[in-house]
Amino acid sequence: MLPLELRDVCYAANGKVILDRLTVRIDAGPRTMILGPNGAGKSVLMRVCHGLLRPTSGALRWCSSSGARRQAMVFQRPVMLRRTAIANVIYGLELSGFSRRESALRAHDVLEAVGLETAAHQPARKLSGGEQQRLALARAWALGPEVLFLDEPTANLDPRSTRDVESIITAIHATGTKIVMTTHNLGQARRLGDEILFMSEGRLVERASVDVFFREPASAEAKAFIKSELPWQ
Amino acid sequence: MNDVGRAFAEAFGMIGRLDAQLVDIVALSVQVSLTAVVVAALIGLPLGAALAVERFPGRQPLIVFLNALMGLPPVVVGLLVYLLLSRAGPLGDLGILFTPAAMIVAQAVLVTPIIAALSRQTLEDTWTEYEEQLRSLGASRASAALTLLWDSRFSLVTIVLAGFGRAAAEVGAVMIVGGNIEGVTRVMTTAIALETSKGDLPLALGLGLILIALVIALNAVASVIKELAVKRYG
Numbered sequence: 001m002l003p004l005e006l007r008d009v010c011y012a013a014n015g016k017v018i019l020d021r022l023t024v025r026i027d028a029g030p031r032t033m034i035l036g037p038n039g040a041g042k043s044v045l046m047r048v049c050h051g052l053l054r055p056t057s058g059a060l061r062w063c064s065s066s067g068a069r070r071q072a073m074v075f076q077r078p079v080m081l082r083r084t085a086i087a088n089v090i091y092g093l094e095l096s097g098f099s100r101r102e103s104a105l106r107a108h109d110v111l112e113a114v115g116l117e118t119a120a121h122q123p124a125r126k127l128s129g130g131e132q133q134r135l136a137l138a139r140a141w142a143l144g145p146e147v148l149f150l151d152e153p154t155a156n157l158d159p160r161s162t163r164d165v166e167s168i169i170t171a172i173h174a175t176g177t178k179i180v181m182t183t184h185n186l187g188q189a190r191r192l193g194d195e196i197l198f199m200s201e202g203r204l205v206e207r208a209s210v211d212v213f214f215r216e217p218a219s220a221e222a223k224a225f226i227k228s229e230l231p232w233q
Numbered sequence: 234m235n236d237v238g239r240a241f242a243e244a245f246g247m248i249g250r251l252d253a254q255l256v257d258i259v260a261l262s263v264q265v266s267l268t269a270v271v272v273a274a275l276i277g278l279p280l281g282a283a284l285a286v287e288r289f290p291g292r293q294p295l296i297v298f299l300n301a302l303m304g305l306p307p308v309v310v311g312l313l314v315y316l317l318l319s320r321a322g323p324l325g326d327l328g329i330l331f332t333p334a335a336m337i338v339a340q341a342v343l344v345t346p347i348i349a350a351l352s353r354q355t356l357e358d359t360w361t362e363y364e365e366q367l368r369s370l371g372a373s374r375a376s377a378a379l380t381l382l383w384d385s386r387f388s389l390v391t392i393v394l395a396g397f398g399r400a401a402a403e404v405g406a407v408m409i410v411g412g413n414i415e416g417v418t419r420v421m422t423t424a425i426a427l428e429t430s431k432g433d434l435p436l437a438l439g440l441g442l443i444l445i446a447l448v449i450a451l452n453a454v455a456s457v458i459k460e461l462a463v464k465r466y467g
Contacts, residue, residue: 047365050369052365052368052369072369072370073369075365075366075369079362079363079365079366081363081380081384082384082385082462082466082467083384083466091370091380092370095370095371095372095376096370096371123465123466123467124467125466125467126466126467139370
């Protein structure tokens with residue numbers, strides 16, 4: 001279904017322009033990190049791509065609109081249903097049309113892959129924040145998405161849980177899923193990213209490989225952003 | 234011993250030996266109100282869920298209207314159902330006026346808005362939390378509504394029990410459409426009203442005590458369920 005093309009996409013809410021004539025093409029393959037200061041429109045861009053928000057104007061086109069929605073999203077705060085961990089994964093699978101039996105099998109496998117097999121039958125909301133985020137990743141991964149959107153998936157986590165989540169994201173990418181992610185953690189962007197989309201005030205300001213972006217950012221905004229996030233450099 | 238003391242003693246005596254008249258009245262009360270609440274829940278819960286997840290023009294006024302219906306005076310409901318079911322009324326052919334069926338209809342009319350309005354509020358709070366995630370997973374509005382109902386089931390039990398309490402405790406509606414006929418449509422509240430005016434305080438008191446106990450028990454059950462659910466599912 002990739003590449004995904006956005007042409008002149010605008011999004012406005014309550015009279016405030018959040019995405020401003022944004023044109024971008026997201027290709028299969030490289031892990032894309034979306035960076036930018038607060039209010040740049042990163043989260044909104046991902047929600048527009050994922051289909052949760054409808055652009056106010058402009059066009060959004062997937063290469064193939066092959067019936068099934070082969071995409072998933074993980075949010076900053078994981079939303080867990082009031083049921084067991086494995087039931088949360090099965091819920092997503094059954095909504096995507098997997099049979100009850102196959103859902104159970106896949107759910108079991110994916111919980112093992114994120115290291116939650118022992119917590120499978122615990123109530124999801126009783127898990128720790130880090131475990132809940134791993135469960136959210138498992139729920140998305142189980143669907144076998146072609147694209148996975150992640151909105152600051154480690155923003156609320158401690159360093160240990162952050163490492164766990166990062167290694168799961170790496171594993172998901174290794175199975176052939178395109179990663180599109182926002183983060184405020186520049187170290188994380190460097191570790192997990194192949195390319196950077198840098199946004200400011202609803203516009204795409206700069207696009208570069210991770211190396212190039214951090215070594216010599218082209219735009220003044222990106223220079224200022226990196227400097228403000230890493231003042232000791 | 235004074236009159237009140239004697240009445241209390243006799244009332245406890247009636248409860249203690251399971252006085253036949255008392256038991257019949259309590260049984261009919263519970264049967265009528267329970268049936269009414271089941272009917273009200275079958276209508277009110279899906280209505281509440283639909284209002285929680287759907288967005289359409291006129292939704293807000295509808296919610297205000299529904300909330301207002303929670304305060305419907307039982308006697309007015311009784312009057313409307315009476316008009317509906319009376320011989321000359323549009324549903325007069327059913328011939329159920331002055332039967333327990335009419336009382337069930339009246340109480341269901343009274344309780345449905347309560348269950349719908351309260352469940353709408355609860356389910357909408359859950360929807361606020363779940364919406365993006367469920368839409369991301371590809372849930373349709375209908376399956377999202379079912380998910381909300383299931384995930385909020387323990388809060389909904391509390392709401393349904395509140396509805397039962399309201400039904401069992403009201404007197405105006407069942408009095409009008411039931412007629413308070415002894416052995417046929419006499420329930421706890423209508424019996425209390427009648428026996429008190431007749432001066433038969435022990436029976437009235439006995440029924441009153443049972444009614445209060447019932448309401449307390451329902452609230453206890455509701456709070457225990459809620460607490461267990463929070464402990465178990467967070």
